[in-house]
Amino acid sequence: MTATAEPTHGPLPAGIMPATAWGTARLLAGTTSGRVDLARHRALHGVPRRADAHHLAAALEAVGLLGRGGAAFPVATKLRAMPVGRRGHVLVNGSEGEPASHKDRTLMYLAPHLVLDGALTVAHALETERVTVVIEDPSAFSSMAAAVRERTDARRVRLVPHDHGYVGGEVRAVSRALSGGPAVPPGRRVLPTEHGIGGQPTFASNVETFAHVALVLALGPEEYGTVGASGEPGTTLLTLLGDVPHRGVVEVPTGLPLSALVGPEPGPLLVGGYHGTWIDRPGELTLDRPALRAAGVPLNAGVLARLPGGTCALGEVATVAGWLASESAGQCGPCFFGLPALTDTLHRLASGRATTEEVRRRAGLLPGRGACAHPDGAARFVATALPVLEDEIATHRTHGHCGRPLLGALPAGIRRAAA
Numbered sequence: 001m002t003a004t005a006e007p008t009h010g011p012l013p014a015g016i017m018p019a020t021a022w023g024t025a026r027l028l029a030g031t032t033s034g035r036v037d038l039a040r041h042r043a044l045h046g047v048p049r050r051a052d053a054h055h056l057a058a059a060l061e062a063v064g065l066l067g068r069g070g071a072a073f074p075v076a077t078k079l080r081a082m083p084v085g086r087r088g089h090v091l092v093n094g095s096e097g098e099p100a101s102h103k104d105r106t107l108m109y110l111a112p113h114l115v116l117d118g119a120l121t122v123a124h125a126l127e128t129e130r131v132t133v134v135i136e137d138p139s140a141f142s143s144m145a146a147a148v149r150e151r152t153d154a155r156r157v158r159l160v161p162h163d164h165g166y167v168g169g170e171v172r173a174v175s176r177a178l179s180g181g182p183a184v185p186p187g188r189r190v191l192p193t194e195h196g197i198g199g200q201p202t203f204a205s206n207v208e209t210f211a212h213v214a215l216v217l218a219l220g221p222e223e224y225g226t227v228g229a230s231g232e233p234g235t236t237l238l239t240l241l242g243d244v245p246h247r248g249v250v251e252v253p254t255g256l257p258l259s260a261l262v263g264p265e266p267g268p269l270l271v272g273g274y275h276g277t278w279i280d281r282p283g284e285l286t287l288d289r290p291a292l293r294a295a296g297v298p299l300n301a302g303v304l305a306r307l308p309g310g311t312c313a314l315g316e317v318a319t320v321a322g323w324l325a326s327e328s329a330g331q332c333g334p335c336f337f338g339l340p341a342l343t344d345t346l347h348r349l350a351s352g353r354a355t356t357e358e359v360r361r362r363a364g365l366l367p368g369r370g371a372c373a374h375p376d377g378a379a380r381f382v383a384t385a386l387p388v389l390e391d392e393i394a395t396h397r398t399h400g401h402c403g404r405p406l407l408g409a410l411p412a413g414i415r416r417a418a419a
């Protein structure tokens with residue numbers, strides 16, 4: 001498949017990646033010349049349709065819409081778990097604390113009204129006016145603020161800057177921060193639909209999810225489902241990094257072969273970002289969240305990264321592992337003790353002073369023991385790299401290095417790194 005829409009033109013602010021639609025442009029419709037203002041948005045998508053909670057949930061269920069923040073939870077199920085009435089909150093999570101991911105900030109910058117349409121649609125269905133959007137990126141924040149000023153139906157939407165890193169962007173950490181607490185996940189697992197902002201039920205999801213909600217109602221479920229995979233119809237946003245044919249943010253129909261996105265060649269390929277899974281080739285995998293999850297390769301927030309051949313791949317993995325350790329809230333044992341120890345063991349592996357088995361054993365101590373999924377994700381990121389990098393690790397074991405420089409192909413520590 002080739003790109004049928006040009007990337008965004010004109011200068012883009014730092015942190016906002018060029019964005020391209022492959023095939024049908026829905027989320028990115030009209031963005032070829034940059035940000036879509038209200039008049040253009042209305043010409044493209046019309047006046048947003050409204051539905052009550054019952055009918056909205058039915059429409060979302062008809063297309064099998066899954067959340068786009070990482071957990072891929074069915075959106076209709078989440079909506080049905082919410083009480084209808086004035087107690088509830090709607091939380092649009094645009095924190096995007098993973099430095100490899102740029103899709104949400106890019107969507108908020110380019111198509112802010114689509115995100116607002118979705119948020120206001122959910123708020124209408126839940127009969128609440130309490131809508132909060134948290135945003136990490138300054139340019140995305142400015143665009144969303146301008147969008148709120150451009151329209152009359154969003155005056156009560158609250159935009160909140162939120163720059164609390166990776167774990168601080170986890171939805172329960174965001175809810176806690178908005179309730180006056182620290183931006184760290186609570187020590188026990190609670191559902192935002194039961195105990196969210198201010199202890200009230202909160203419908204929380206990723207910004208891309210809300211944009212899809214707006215599209216489902218604007219197009220109707222039948223039209224929405226005319227593109228994409230049968231298991232997950234529609235389009236999705238991805239961030240493509242590293243040695244791939246088209247770096248940047250892309251909107252693509254689901255169901256595409258992964259090889260069309262990252263090339264068919266073998267080589268270390270990261271699917272699902274920094275809580276994701278390393279594989280050694282795309283093989284027959286297709287872009288379909290349920291299918292990828294069943295294959296043990298969840299898409300998470302949609303980052304696909306292929307390491308260039310000229311970089312020290314083990315060094316890349318160790319660098320990100322160190323960043324993941326630095327991002328933890330440090331309140332649970334597997335993060336406080338386990339992630340630094342895992343990083344140290346990885347660095348010793350890179351210098352030939354530790355074995356793969358030691359790394360595997362350290363990673364195996366982490367899952368299921370924290371108050372959030374951060375140690376589980378970090379362990380997956382490291383453990384799945386080991387078989388994929390087997391040859392490189394053998395070279396490190398023999399020589400103490402692989403002879404290649406560390407290029408920093410995987411951004412770590414700079415949240416708005418360029419592609």
Ligand code: SF4
Pocket residue numbers: 167184185186327328329330331332333334335336369370371372373374375
């Ligand atoms: S598991 Fe780690 S990141 Fe999650 S709450 Fe505990 S210390 Fe924080």
